[in-house]
Amino acid sequence: EAVCEGEPDRPSVINKDTCKLDEYDKIGDYVEKIDDIIQESLFKPKEENAKINAQLGFLDVKKMFDERVEELFNANVECKDELKTLKEEWMKKLNICMAQFMNTRRSFDDMSRMERIQCTKDLRGAMESRRADLLKEELDTLEDTVGATGGDGN
Numbered sequence: 001e002a003v004c005e006g007e008p009d010r011p012s013v014i015n016k017d018t019c020k021l022d023e024y025d026k027i028g029d030y031v032e033k034i035d036d037i038i039q040e041s042l043f044k045p046k047e048e049n050a051k052i053n054a055q056l057g058f059l060d061v062k063k064m065f066d067e068r069v070e071e072l073f074n075a076n077v078e079c080k081d082e083l084k085t086l087k088e089e090w091m092k093k094l095n096i097c098m099a100q101f102m103n104t105r106r107s108f109d110d111m112s113r114m115e116r117i118q119c120t121k122d123l124r125g126a127m128e129s130r131r132a133d134l135l136k137e138e139l140d141t142l143e144d145t146v147g148a149t150g151g152d153g154n
Contacts, residue, residue, distance in 0.1 A: 016078040016079070019078060019079035019081070019082060020134045020137060020138055021134075021138065022079065022082075023079060023081075023082040023085075023130075023134060024131055024134045024135065024138075026068055026082075027127050027128075027130060027131045027134075028131070029064065030061060030064060030065075030090075030127055031124060031127050031128065031131075033057065033060055033061050033064065034057075034061060034120060034123065034124045034127070035124070036057065037053075037054055037057035037058065037061075037120060038117055038120055038121070038124070040053060040057075041053040041054035041057060042054055042113075042116040042117045042120060043113060043116075043117060044113075045108075045116075050108065051101055051108035054101055054116075055098065055101050055102065058094060058097060058098045058101070059098075061094055062091075062094060062098070065086055065090060065091055065094065068082075068086060069083065069086055069087065072086075085130060089126060090123065090126065090127065093119070093122065093123045093126060094123060096119060097119040097120050097123060100119050
């Protein structure tokens with residue numbers, strides 16, 4: 001494996017045992033950025049360039065996704081479920097949202113608030129649903145561990 005000149009060889013910092021926890025944390029970062037886009041550019045756009053700001057926000061989210069995919073690949077795809085969710089679900093949804101605001105046939109100002117936020121809200125909802133699933137899986141695992149060690153589960 002060749003390493004770019006001047007770039008140190010980085011060992012994987014992703015541990016298969018912490019995939020769910022790492023993914024849970026990353027989703028929090030994505031949701032925070034999406035909330036910013038909704039609040040600042042889509043819900044009650046205050047500035048004339050709200051459409052551009054929304055597009056730039058989407059590009060930031062895309063960059064976050066791309067960076068995470070690269071991290072996962074650099075770690076030999078230890079977290080397959082997260083990679084699949086990112087590539088097959090969220091990147092596709094994000095591209096749909098981005099395309100909606102790049103459509104020159106539809107004026108941003110003519111869109112209702114619901115039309116402006118629906119796609120982004122759907123993406124956010126998918127993320128929160130995944131986050132809830134991850135939390136439930138971790139709690140189930142913890143419960144199984146406590147049960148296996150003789151705890152009463154209370």
